[in-house]
Amino acid sequence: MDFILSEEQQMIKKTFAEYSVNEIAPVAEEIDNKSLFPREILKKMAELDIFAILLPPAFGGLGRQRVDFLLAVEEIAKGSASVAACLSASTAASFCILAFGTDEQKNKYLPSLANGEMLASFALAEPGGGANWTQTTSTRAVLDGDSYVINGSKVFISNAGEAGVYIVVARTDPAKGPGGISAFIVEKDTPGFSIGTVEKKLGLRGDPTAELLLDNCRVPKQNMLGQEGDVMKIAFANGGLDCAGQAAAAVGLAQAALDETKTYVKERTVVAPSTLANIDVVQSTITEMAIAVESARYYNYGSVMPPEKPGMDPRPLMAAIQAKEMAIDVTGKAITLLGGYGCTIDFPLERYFRDAKTLFMAPPAMTMIKSIIGKILLGVPLGPPPKK
Numbered sequence: 314m315d316f317i318l319s320e321e322q323q324m325i326k327k328t329f330a331e332y333s334v335n336e337i338a339p340v341a342e343e344i345d346n347k348s349l350f351p352r353e354i355l356k357k358m359a360e361l362d363i364f365a366i367l368l369p370p371a372f373g374g375l376g377r378q379r380v381d382f383l384l385a386v387e388e389i390a391k392g393s394a395s396v397a398a399c400l401s402a403s404t405a406a407s408f409c410i411l412a413f414g415t416d417e418q419k420n421k422y423l424p425s426l427a428n429g430e431m432l433a434s435f436a437l438a439e440p441g442g443g444a445n446w447t448q449t450t451s452t453r454a455v456l457d458g459d460s461y462v463i464n465g466s467k468v469f470i471s472n473a474g475e476a477g478v479y480i481v482v483a484r485t486d487p488a489k490g491p492g493g494i495s496a497f498i499v500e501k502d503t504p505g506f507s508i509g510t511v512e513k514k515l516g517l518r519g520d521p522t523a524e525l526l527l528d529n530c531r532v533p534k535q536n537m538l539g540q541e542g543d544v545m546k547i548a549f550a551n552g553g554l555d556c557a558g559q560a561a562a563a564v565g566l567a568q569a570a571l572d573e574t575k576t577y578v579k580e581r582t583v584v585a586p587s588t589l590a591n592i593d594v595v596q597s598t599i600t601e602m603a604i605a606v607e608s609a610r611y612y613n614y615g616s617v618m619p620p621e622k623p624g625m626d627p628r629p630l631m632a633a634i635q636a637k638e639m640a641i642d643v644t645g646k647a648i649t650l651l652g653g654y655g656c657t658i659d660f661p662l663e664r665y666f667r668d669a670k671t672l673f674m675a676p677p678a679m680t681m682i683k684s685i686i687g688k689i690l691l692g693v694p695l696g697p698p699p700k701k
């Protein structure tokens with residue numbers, strides 16, 4: 314595996330690093346404080362082709378590799394993990410339309426997703442539970458003539474209210490268990506579709522997380538994404554890419570925490586003329602933090618290489634677990650090294666820590682996903698244990 318960046322990849326990294334330092338970082342605190350959706354920033358990022366990066370040229374995309382996307386997300390997250398989270402969620406949902414959509418669906422939605430005119434969102438979690446959704450999904454889609462009528466609600470949906478198109482998961486056949494759950498493309502202006510409560514969150518406050526209400530929401534039957542019962546494949550496709558994007562966001566924000574800490578410990582005099590940087594345990598902690606960030610970064614790049622065998626690839630999920638746990642640990646260590654100042658809003662570390670914990674809680678549910686990965690690695694069925 315070759316991790317030396319090509320000239321083009323170095324250019325992508327540099328472009329978004331500069332954009333992040335000059336345009337995102339200066340407003341990151343305001344985005345967080347006021348829970349502001351970073352509309353203008355996303356618009357400018359669209360001009361830098363960030364939404365086009367993975368989509369094929371036939372739909373206005375650049376058809377680049379997933380690693381290129383991760384390079385950009387990492388740099389963006391150094392400025393604001395909220396911005397990176399909006400981007401990752403939209404890109405992953407767009408990718409589902411690319412992977413499972415009909416030609417008509419792809420032609421209709423992908424060009425405006427590629428040029429950033431429209432954002433996408435993936436709506437799976439419900440008030441009755443998100444982790445065990447294969448059992449608990451209660452949103453129903455019933456075929457009525459040439460359309461499906463969808464009723465139910467979703468919670469914690471990223472980009473809610475800002476996205477133009479939503480992939481909504483709903484049960485089409487209650488008798489078939491997970492095989493009776495399907496996905497639908499729902500446009501934001503569809504009658505019967507509305508946005509409910511917007512959550513006030515611990516972190517990632519710039520990425521709106523809200524309720525979707527579906528009240529006799531009628532969509533043409535051509536809006537089904539993939540085939541009836543395809544939801545597991547679609548959720549894995551969305552999760553795979555969103556996980557890699559979230560892992561890159563975790564790496565980016567942890568790198569920002571490490572950089573901030575290095576600057577601080579070199580400036581903070583403890584017993585003159587010694588600074589914190591002259592103390593052994595501080596030096597060792599900086600080393601531990603750097604190893605953790607680097608490991609998560611390269612593990613994430615490796616996780617998006619094409620799998621050796623087709624099928625459900627658990628590697629992006631494994632990389633996301635490592636990166637998200639790492640970001641909580643590294644941002645926590647950063648706060649410790651800053652002492653009392655680390656807990657104040659005078660430094661961005663408390664924001665990084667809150668964003669890291671919130672990123673950990675973003676889908677898929679991490680404790681649940683560990684058990685699913687274990688099942689894949691062991692080759693045992695994904696469902697509950699066999700009964701006598």
Ligand SMILES: Cc1cc2nc3c(=O)[nH]c(=O)nc-3n(C[C@H](O)[C@H](O)[C@H](O)COP(=O)(O)OP(=O)(O)OC[C@H]3O[C@@H](n4cnc5c(N)ncnc54)[C@H](O)[C@@H]3O)c2cc1C
Pocket residue numbers: 402434435436437438439440441442443444445468469470471472517522671672674675676677678679680681684
């Ligand atoms: C910032 C953020 C963004 C989000 N964005 C989206 C989005 O765009 N789309 C979307 O559909 N959802 C989104 N979610 C929701 C997320 O998918 C759910 O929060 C998640 O699936 C867990 O569901 P829950 O909150 O209902 O927790 P519950 O299902 O009630 O679970 C609570 C805890 O118990 C654990 N748990 C539950 N059952 C098991 C089990 N059987 N084995 C092991 N552990 C278990 C879970 O992992 C979790 O930690 C977002 C959440 C956050 C915080």
